[in-house]
Amino acid sequence: MKSTTMSARRRWGALAGLGAAAALLLSACAPASSSDPTTPAETSTPSETQSAGGDETEAPAAEGGTLKVGYISPITGNFAIAGQEMVDGWNLYWDVNGNEVNGVTVETVVEDDAGNPEMSLTKARKLVESDKVDVVVGPLLANTALAVAAYTSSVGVPNLHPVAASDDLTQREANDLTLRTGSMSGSQMNYPGGQWAAEQGHKTAVTLCPDYAFGWESCAGFKQGFEASGGEVTSQIWYPNGTSDFSTYVSQIQAAGADIAFVVTAGGAPGPDFLRSFMGLGLKDSQDLIMNCCSMDQATLRALGTDILGFKSISYWAEGRQSPVVEEFNAAYGERFEGKIPSANVAGGYMTASLVARVLEEKGLVTGADLVSAIGDISFEDSVLGPLKWDEFNNTVGSVYIREVQEVDGKLYNVPIKEFPAVDQWLGLDPEESMARESYSQSFQG
Amino acid sequence: MIRKSSALGFLAVAVVLVAFPFLGTSAYQVSLASTVLVAAILASSVNFLAGDGGMGSLGHGAIAAAASYGAGWASMQSQSMTMQIVIAMGTGILASLAYGLLSMRTNGIYFLMVTLAVGMVIYGLAYRLSSVTRGENGITGIKRPELLAEPWAFYLFVVAAFLVVTVGLLVVSRSPFGASLRGIRDSESRMRSLGYYVPAFKLGAFMISGTVASFAGLLSVWHTHFVSPSSAEVHRSVLLFVMVILGGLGTTMGPLVGAAIVVLVENVVSNSFERWPTLLGVIFILAILFARSGLVGSAAKLLERWRKRSDAGRTPADSASTDATVSGSIPSA
Numbered sequence: 001m002k003s004t005t006m007s008a009r010r011r012w013g014a015l016a017g018l019g020a021a022a023a024l025l026l027s028a029c030a031p032a033s034s035s036d037p038t039t040p041a042e043t044s045t046p047s048e049t050q051s052a053g054g055d056e057t058e059a060p061a062a063e064g065g066t067l068k069v070g071y072i073s074p075i076t077g078n079f080a081i082a083g084q085e086m087v088d089g090w091n092l093y094w095d096v097n098g099n100e101v102n103g104v105t106v107e108t109v110v111e112d113d114a115g116n117p118e119m120s121l122t123k124a125r126k127l128v129e130s131d132k133v134d135v136v137v138g139p140l141l142a143n144t145a146l147a148v149a150a151y152t153s154s155v156g157v158p159n160l161h162p163v164a165a166s167d168d169l170t171q172r173e174a175n176d177l178t179l180r181t182g183s184m185s186g187s188q189m190n191y192p193g194g195q196w197a198a199e200q201g202h203k204t205a206v207t208l209c210p211d212y213a214f215g216w217e218s219c220a221g222f223k224q225g226f227e228a229s230g231g232e233v234t235s236q237i238w239y240p241n242g243t244s245d246f247s248t249y250v251s252q253i254q255a256a257g258a259d260i261a262f263v264v265t266a267g268g269a270p271g272p273d274f275l276r277s278f279m280g281l282g283l284k285d286s287q288d289l290i291m292n293c294c295s296m297d298q299a300t301l302r303a304l305g306t307d308i309l310g311f312k313s314i315s316y317w318a319e320g321r322q323s324p325v326v327e328e329f330n331a332a333y334g335e336r337f338e339g340k341i342p343s344a345n346v347a348g349g350y351m352t353a354s355l356v357a358r359v360l361e362e363k364g365l366v367t368g369a370d371l372v373s374a375i376g377d378i379s380f381e382d383s384v385l386g387p388l389k390w391d392e393f394n395n396t397v398g399s400v401y402i403r404e405v406q407e408v409d410g411k412l413y414n415v416p417i418k419e420f421p422a423v424d425q426w427l428g429l430d431p432e433e434s435m436a437r438e439s440y441s442q443s444f445q446g
Numbered sequence: 447m448i449r450k451s452s453a454l455g456f457l458a459v460a461v462v463l464v465a466f467p468f469l470g471t472s473a474y475q476v477s478l479a480s481t482v483l484v485a486a487i488l489a490s491s492v493n494f495l496a497g498d499g500g501m502g503s504l505g506h507g508a509i510a511a512a513a514s515y516g517a518g519w520a521s522m523q524s525q526s527m528t529m530q531i532v533i534a535m536g537t538g539i540l541a542s543l544a545y546g547l548l549s550m551r552t553n554g555i556y557f558l559m560v561t562l563a564v565g566m567v568i569y570g571l572a573y574r575l576s577s578v579t580r581g582e583n584g585i586t587g588i589k590r591p592e593l594l595a596e597p598w599a600f601y602l603f604v605v606a607a608f609l610v611v612t613v614g615l616l617v618v619s620r621s622p623f624g625a626s627l628r629g630i631r632d633s634e635s636r637m638r639s640l641g642y643y644v645p646a647f648k649l650g651a652f653m654i655s656g657t658v659a660s661f662a663g664l665l666s667v668w669h670t671h672f673v674s675p676s677s678a679e680v681h682r683s684v685l686l687f688v689m690v691i692l693g694g695l696g697t698t699m700g701p702l703v704g705a706a707i708v709v710l711v712e713n714v715v716s717n718s719f720e721r722w723p724t725l726l727g728v729i730f731i732l733a734i735l736f737a738r739s740g741l742v743g744s745a746a747k748l749l750e751r752w753r754k755r756s757d758a759g760r761t762p763a764d765s766a767s768t769d770a771t772v773s774g775s776i777p778s779a
Contacts, residue, residue: 129474
């Protein structure tokens with residue numbers, strides 16, 4: 001009997017505890033919505049207007065008005081760092097330039113999707129149906145991006161993609177409301193890497209890519225570029241996502257005995273992990289290597305330091321490029337983030353914000369497909385990504401850089417050593433011809 | 447026997463669910479409610495298997511995903527709606543059969559591992575068999591029947607589906623078959639010595655549960671118009687278990703309550719609270735520590751105790767009456 005009274009008391013305690021915890025947590029979140037905890041310093045401007053704009057939303061878009069932006073990014077989960085960088089880039093632009101352009105206030109609602117497509121979709125629904133945003137920006141990952149783009153285009157809301165690399169976003173699934181703003185498709189950004197490798201006199205190549213869509217597209221781009229310029233890819237190795245020990249793959253690269261190795265990761269830990277194995281097995285001086293955008297970004301440079309001086313990679317973003325736009329952007333970012341140098345994800349977010357600002361500047365408040373076509377009409381002599389314009393499928397056409405890790409003023413930068421101008425997503429084919437082929441996979445690499 | 451009060455409670459829940467879209471709610475809230483209900487149907491299938499059969503499965507997310515992929519593949523081949531439904535349910539039930547046959551002779555942790563393994567196989571296929579599944583990009587643009595095109599129509603359909611599934615599982619649970627399952631759960635060797643062929647019962651239970659899970663998979667793809675490998679991830683199956691345990695293992699309304707908590711934390715709390723995964727974890731830990739039989743189970747017990755106290759002296763309430771709401775309480779370990 002004693003035990004039952006004990007357990008009864010414990011259960012009451014449980015309920016009280018649960019209630020208290022719920023109350024605590026709820027009160028903890030209440031202020032959080034107005035001072036977004038995800039970006040301590042940067043959101044201050046947008047979130048102030050968010051709370052101020054909250055009163056205005058009742059009266060529908062007054063002239064001059066507000067452009068309401070829903071920003072979806074994985075702020076928690078495996079891709080949190082990349083997702084946060086994408087948000088930082090967007091906020092950085094408005095922080096530097098003010099979030100009022102030509103009388104239009106830009107108001108941002110940031111949503112976390114944890115890199116999960118179902119959650120991405122629910123968040124997109126919430127932004128469109130509940131927050132009534134004019135445009136959805138993001139998300140980051142290919143599968144989440146395709147899911148959100150399908151939904152937003154079905155309800156007539158424009159969707160801008162600062163980072164997502166999926167080919168189909170601007171090919172088989174292209175539409176008037178979806179536009180890639182700050183990156184390139186997976187095959188597009190690596191195609192010139194193959195051309196460059198062949199131009200350097202390499203006859204054979206081995207590739208190592210992650211075994212999913214992004215890896216298939218990246219490797220397909222490199223392979224087609226390499227073979228179109230007379231090289232031959234003799235061996236293609238695939239590793240499952242989530243690999244952290246690359247020593248067996250490095251051995252396979254060594255065994256392949258090709259002139260050059262092309263290695264792709266989707267960013268994060270795999271880049272440094274691969275390079276540690278690569279250098280650990282002593283291949284640094286004996287095996288030529290070129291890596292993709294994200295394997296050799298600032299996170300990798302910070303992790304490995306001067307050990308990787310001279311390593312080459314290929315990307316649409318080069319933080320060490322001599323250009324006033326890039327230097328200004330680097331300085332603004334460094335000032336707010338402890339002297340760090342921005343990565344491609346930050347550049348993508350920043351680029352997207354600058355495009356929106358430019359449209360508002362030139363045309364005032366435009367929404368829907370007009371916003372997308374207005375961005376599509378823009379062309380840059382020089383942006384943070386270099387010369388840039390858009391094709392009729394709303395994909396970027398711009399420069400791709402072969403970059404080398406160099407030390408400048410005590411910091412490591414990816415400095416461009418060769419620029420391929422005006423690279424489009426068709427890899428030398430007709431759009432129709434290209435899209436009529438099957439999607440890239442392990443077995444189909446173009 | 448079903449007590450009047452729990453029947454009334456069920457009716458009240460049904461009325462609230464049906465009335466929800468007419469209470470001035472926004473389209474987004476209705477769509478969110480659909481998400482909760484679809485998750486609740488899926489959690490019900492896990493709840494039935496674990497509550498009555500004592501079989502904890504870590505593979506039900508993948509069964510639902512198999513059905514979703516069936517619908518997605520059929521839609522890519524521009525099959526008719528009827529064929530899409532048939533293919534979706536067929537794929538899901540076939541997957542359940544594979545699970546069931548492999549796991550029917552196991553129990554406890556071994557059962558868990560077998561379901562986990564088969565789930566990983568389905569995830570692997572979704573991820574790698576890109577000619578059928580389109581790999582990580584997933585399949586977009588999957589339509590639902592014209593009749594259900596409107597969000598509120600779809601919502602009401604999901605409500606009906608939830609109620610039918612809940613009552614259906616309750617009926618199975620109250621049948622001699624359900625009683626035998628509980629017998630197997632409590633002592634497999636005793637049932638065997640009584641002459642029951644245990645694997646057949648386990649397979650039967652798995653097929654019932656798997657059919658419900660497949661149906662949930664079809665509803666989920668009708669809701670999001672989209673399926674990708676992440677729906678087959680172990681993570682999703684684990685969350686299903688969290689829902690069931692939060693709500694109360696073996697309770698009728700537990701899956702709904704659990705699904706509501708998980709979906710709302712994932713999709714609403716995360717809007718303003720960055721550490722929502724932590725919050726979910728804290729809620730789960732608190733429930734495990736203090737509300738062993740879940741929120742619904744514990745609430746029912748509290749209610750029972752309170753009633754007993756107020757009735758004291760008149761009719762000594764029999765302790766078995768808790769079973770009206772807590773159908774088949776958990777063996778107090």
